[in-house]
Amino acid sequence: MPRIRKVILLLVTSRAHVRGLLHGIAKYARLHGPWIFYTQASLRGKHDISSWIQECGADGVIAPDVRKNKEILETGLPAIVYRVARKRIPHLPAIIADNATVGRMAAEHLLDRGFRYFTYCGLKNRPWSQERSESFAKRIGKAGFESHIFHTDLRLGSWRSFEGEQHNLIERLKALPKPVGLMAGNDVCGRYVIEACQIAGLQVPDQVAVIGVDNDDLICDLTAPPMSSIALNTEKAGYEAAELLDKLMAGEKMTGQNILVRATCVVARQSTDILDVKDRTVAEAIRFIRQHSKKAIQVDDVVDYVAVSRRNLELRFQKALGRTVYSEIKHARTQQIIRLLCEADLSISEIALKLGHPSDKHIARYFKQFTGISLMEYRKQCRK
DSSP, X not given: OOOOEEEEEOOOTTSHHHHHHHHHHHHHHHHHOOEEEEOHHHHTTOSOHHHHHHHHXXXXXXXXXXXXXXXXXXXXXXEEEESOOSSOOTTSOEEEEOHXXXXXXXXXXXHHTTOSOEEXXXXXXXXXXXXXXXXXXXXXXXXXXXXXXXXXXXXXXXXXXXXXXXXXXXHHHHHSOSSEEEEESSHHHHHHHHHHHHHHTOOTTTTEEEEEESOOXXXXXXXXXXXXXXXXXXXXXXXXXXXXXXXXXXXXXXXXXXEEEOEEEEEOOGGGXXXXXXXXXXXXXXXXXXXXXXXXXXXXXXXXXXXXXXXXXXHHHHHHXXXXXXXXXXXXXXXXXXXXXXXXXXXXXXXXXXXXXXXXXXXXXXHHHHHSXXXXXXXXXXXX
């Protein structure tokens, strides 16, 4: 009978991204265990943590890199940290988010909606929020626009402090040029932003379009309107973290290895369902493209719909969006492929048939030209 591993698992379950990690860890333990887990409840009333760890015979640890876990992380047990602090313990492996991609994806989603004004609202003293804001601003800057960055702290302990921060947030939102595309550091922050907009009388998405991060279904659906969000492959990262911890418990050295939580796709909801395009012909063309993106439409189909010459439409697209009609079609059709790769249990052949591609090879070539990676590689990244 294989030895039962005992793992201290100090991840709070109130957030969807953490629950995703736990699902991945549990899946690995089922396949390669058995493992026994000690959670936060196991530590209640324990004053001498080191002695307790020795008594229970723990083999490894997965825990946030926060001050209260310092004693556990410094025991010398094989450990993986989550939510890395500013001063990372150099040798400890860590689960980290691909914040550069997260910020870029949010920026591109808002750019696709034609905005000219952009802002980022994150949480104070969170390294991941700072990294996301920098990536967001970089991508917006590359498109030729400026972005306004600010951080808040709406998770303060007292109601009075919360009210003060909420008031500051409302005033900042009122002062922004409109309409504005706003990236929130995560879904929790996005919910605070949408609530502040409601109090301030600002329309979402007409005046402030909001996109969050984590794709927490509960949070996103509780906001009014429902909030768009970037999905992360946390379950896959959790599985990989458990796999690494198993190797560490078997004797592999801790050398600061990283487990990357990747952004997979934008789950679009009503909070960004808007086009900020002044040229009505271009706006109508974009709506037509997106409404018919499941079909193999051509530029001439768009031209016929808006009833202007092809040259005229191309010039207007370049002026309004800085891209061609064909590139807009390809982008919209690629987003349909991504949605089916990530959300539907369809084969590549079935996806090709559903979206009007003549063959597996055609859709594979079409997708790779636009994204730079293969269909199967993308599906592997976004699947939990």
